[in-house]
Amino acid sequence: MSSNSLSSAPDDSAVRGASHTHPAPVIPGQPDMWVLVMIEALTFSAYFVVYTVWYRFKPAMFLQSQAQLDLRLGVVNTLIMLTSSWSIARCVGETRAGRHRAALTYLWITAGAGVLFSVLKVNEWRTMAGQGFGFETNLFFSFYYFLTGMHLLHVLVGLIMLGVVFHQLTNPARRSRELVETGATFWHMVDFLWVIIFTLLYVMR
Amino acid sequence: MSSGGSTTTNISGEWILLWTMPVVWLIWLASFVAFPGFVHPMSPRMTAQEVSAFYFNPENLARIRYSMIVFNWFGVALIPMLAMIAMQIRRMAHRTPIMTYSFIGCIAGGPTLFCMADLFWLLAAFRPERDPSLVQLFNDLAWVTFTSQVPFLVAQNVFLAVAIYLDRQARPIFPAWVAHFNLLSAAAIAPAAFTALTLDGPIAWDGAVSYWLKNITIALWIVVMTVVVGRNISRQRRELEVAA
Amino acid sequence: MKGTLAWRWRHDPKLELWLAWVTIIVFYNIFGIVFFGMTRTQPPPPPWWDHARIAQWFSDHHYGLLIGFGIIFVMGAFAAVANALIAYSMRRMSVSPIFAYSYLIIYSLAAVPGMLLTCIALVVGAMRPDRDPALLGLLYDMGFLSFSGTMGIFLIGSVIWGIAILLDKNRVLPKWFGYFNVCNAWTEVVVATCCINKSGPFAWNGVIAFYINMVVFAVYTGVFITYLKKMIEREDVLQLSF
């Protein structure tokens, strides 16, 4: 199986963390996770293309409905997501350096941002539904609820992955650098999917 | 398999479950005779008005409802019998549990589908004032589900037969004829799957093949399997007593 | 002669596993021929047809539906072998047998609401072309909505298999396939939209709710059949205690 031959053994983490140089190319985390990332990326790309085709097919309805969304909320959501991505990247760096307490702090920032993102998203849905815009209102709102809903499910799964990372970092007997990196890779995917969804739903005209 | 006292208890339990079968047969037979649509199976050619009139004929209505309620209670009583067969497959000289798992995967399906048919009959008989075409719709759903839903029966017969063929030991759990019998009964049951193709003739749901052959085969299968499983259980009991 | 079918039937120690694997191949092929070829129920016809058009569809596909689904009624339950083989793959993993048993039971439910109910509704529709078209419309909806009647089964079932693969230390199946199970679980979330929208990409014949999902599911099925084969080829011939 290729999964472990490609990633380096856990005991070279201290060396890499200290020098910040990467002499040999290394895939962060399990390569298996990258397969998932690419499958998800392809599936979501298909959704995005379908969305754009329908956008061009019914521009007036899409534009009008799009104007009902709060662009500022989208921007705030994006900044939260980017911050969470940054802090999980720091968490990986601290883990490699063997500073597990600092790594845990960054992990908490990521998880907090993830929870905040979810709360804001659910609140946004409540506001939209309160104004009478539901999944069945029109095709734009079908896409809106579908894409944000699918993404939120990924956030929730990402939070579970962060729980696995937490489980690794808190126990000195485990501390698998590979699993920390794997969880981080999933979280970054959740981030870049949101970046695209933000553009398509809130910005693109 | 663990050894010692616990196995003896298991087999006594199986013995009790086995002896529920004759009781359950009587209940099934009584409900079968009580349901006015079974002894002379209802024709698929009946018009919506005739179907509605049949259900809400005061002579029939109570018998339809009570027989279907009793069927609903006791149809599922077949499952302990099927589970006992699964236990016999587990005792066979197989290297993997695949055959047992395949058989277990089929156990719930048949009774579930029978429950659905039963519920469709009860629905059809529920409100006399309902539009006859709706009564006919539920009557069709009931008969098609009852007659054509043979997949689990066919598959479990074939799985059992293959399991017996693969049971390669000096004294197999079941004799080879049980496997042949299961393949034969699978073949006899299978044509009923095509029952909706015609409204007359042997394939129709009141026909010789889809109704009589299929249901007599199922009854025969249950009786034969009860007897051979019972023989196995008493043999296994004797062996344990000798060993003890 | 070693290697011939007769030899394998008598002596191949992996006979049970190979029989199961071949049954899966045969099952999926017949399934594909019946649903895509004979009955034309995949890809599904549109949900927005009026009753007259639906009645027309039933009479156009009268024999296809009745014969095709008759075949399903004969061999539909052979899918149990696939579930058995997958449950067995989990028994070889270093996880609790609960995973295998949950999967087996969950998927044993699947055939009734997800496949047979569809077939029953469409067969009852096809058997009487002279039935009130409004009732034919009801049976049509019942048939095609029931395709998504197993959302929870595939959702929970895939997650169970996926978690078992990720926890497993015996490397029975590759980790990436464990993650892929999560993707297969998503398809069941996506398909839920077809219970709400009657046209567009989220309808039951829509690009998202049907086609993209179908591609993911087809790739998933192809991958797991391939990896089950590799598992059987690799497997040692030791007796598993169960």
Added chain:
Amino acid sequence: MTRSAPVTLLLVWAALAGITLLAWWIGAHHGSGPLRPQAAVALSAIAITIVKVRIIMREFMEVKHAPPLLKRITDAWLALFAVGMLAAYLI
């Protein structure tokens, strides 16, 4: 490597946040009158997004240190996504 990794990550974050604010400015409704589809806005938004996603992959996901195969696969996906979106928008 001239900068330490934490500084790099902070700069990456700042760049991504800056680009997001730029997208906000692009997407905001300038002037009066009803919203109209504007190819320039849409295409620049898509282009900016692809740049952002590539930065996230290269820096945060550390594809820049990964074997060439992963670099090529991720770039191939981005190219495919770009072509798909362009085709969907322009056709």
